[in-house]
Amino acid sequence: xxxxxxxxxxxxxxxxxxxxTCSVSSGSISNYFWTWMRQPPGKGLxxxxxxxxxxxxxxxxxxxxRVTISVDTSKNQFSLRLNSVTAADTAVYxxxxxxxxxxxxxxxYWGQGTLVSVSS
Amino acid sequence: xxxxTQSPSSLSAAVGDRVTITCRASQTISRYxxxxxxxxxxxxxxxxxxxxxxxxxxxxxxxGSGSGTDFTLTISTLQxxxxxxxxxxxxxxxPLTFGGGTKVEI
Numbered sequence: 001x002x003x004x005x006x007x008x009x010x011x012x013x014x015x016x017x018x019x020x021t022c023s024v025s026s027g028s029i030s031n032y033f034w035t036w037m038r039q040p041p042g043k044g045l046x047x048x049x050x051x052x053x054x055x056x057x058x059x060x061x062x063x064x065x066r067v068t069i070s071v072d073t074s075k076n077q078f079s080l081r082l083n084s085v086t087a088a089d090t091a092v093y094x095x096x097x098x099x100x101x102x103x104x105x106x107x108x109y110w111g112q113g114t115l116v117s118v119s120s
Numbered sequence: 121x122x123x124x125t126q127s128p129s130s131l132s133a134a135v136g137d138r139v140t141i142t143c144r145a146s147q148t149i150s151r152y153x154x155x156x157x158x159x160x161x162x163x164x165x166x167x168x169x170x171x172x173x174x175x176x177x178x179x180x181x182x183x184g185s186g187s188g189t190d191f192t193l194t195i196s197t198l199q200x201x202x203x204x205x206x207x208x209x210x211x212x213x214x215p216l217t218f219g220g221g222t223k224v225e226i
Contacts, residue, residue: 045164045207047216060215061121094163103169105211106154110163 002027004095004111012089012118018082022095022111029053029071033098034078035107036069038091046091050098051078085118092116122146122210126219133224139195141222143208148188152212155184155193158221159204168193169211198224 008020022034036048049059051069059067063082071078082089092115096107123146133139143153151171156164166175168184171191181196195202203226208219 044220045209045218047214047218058214062215096163099169103211105152105214105216106166106169107156107164107209108166108175110165113163 002097002109004097004109006093006095006111006114008114008116010115010117012085012116013120014086014118015084018080018085018089018093018116018118020080020093020095020114020116022078022080024076024078024097029073029076029078032100033104034069034071035096035098036080037094037096037107038089039094039113040088040091048080048082048093087118090116090118121215122149122212122217124208124210124217124219126206126208126222128222129220130223130225132226133198134226135198135200137198139198139202139224141193141206141208141224143186143191143193143219145189145191145210145212149210149212151187152210153184153186153191154209154211155182156207156209157202157204158207164207167206195224 003025005023012018030053033050035050051057051071057069068081092113094113095111097109099106099108125144153171155168158164172184205221205223
């Protein structure tokens with residue numbers, strides 16, 4: 001069964017760039033959309049954006065000016081970059097697979113999540 | 121953006137109870153509605169997709185219904201492992217949005 005694992009710094013300074021990578025194992029990254037979401041402590045879920053294995057990406061308009069999601073099929077990984085972070089970007093960040101097909105935008109496999117804190 | 125409103129935000133129930141959670145969309149989303157269960161410190165887990173289709177491996181005590189703007193998640197006989205927070209999510213159009221969650225407590 002497909003497994004996803006987020007990796008990256010757990011602490012980022014204000015105004016700097018948050019960078020996370022999601023490694024996909026026991027399955028190919030090809031032919032699927034891959035998604036990043038986040039959840040501030042004690043709050044609900046927010047969709048950040050997704051990327052198709054071909055590299056085409058879509059973003060939440062609320063974050064679009066600061067976000068880049070990319071894919072590296074050779075490594076079976078996809079990545080998130082969020083620049084100019086503030087304390088409001090402190091959250092658990094999840095990567096997930098989109099089922100695709102007739103069930104697009106439905107997330108059937110998730111990483112365990114990684115807490116990123118923004119603080120000086 | 122499509123706003124998703126869940127009710128109640130929390131509820132208390134006992135093992136064996138029948139539990140119903142509702143989700144309302146701010147505009148029609150046909151049947152593009154998913155339900156997830158999240159336990160503390162864990163990632164969400166897909167329960168129901170397409171408003172009423174049961175994800176593989178999910179117990180049959182979970183069911184979903186609705187279309188248009190109003191949806192429900194029902195747990196027919198609450199089990200100890202079902203105490204968690206439940207989220208609805210619209211898969212109709214980006215930006216994808218979630219409800220605020222319903223915490224099911226003992």
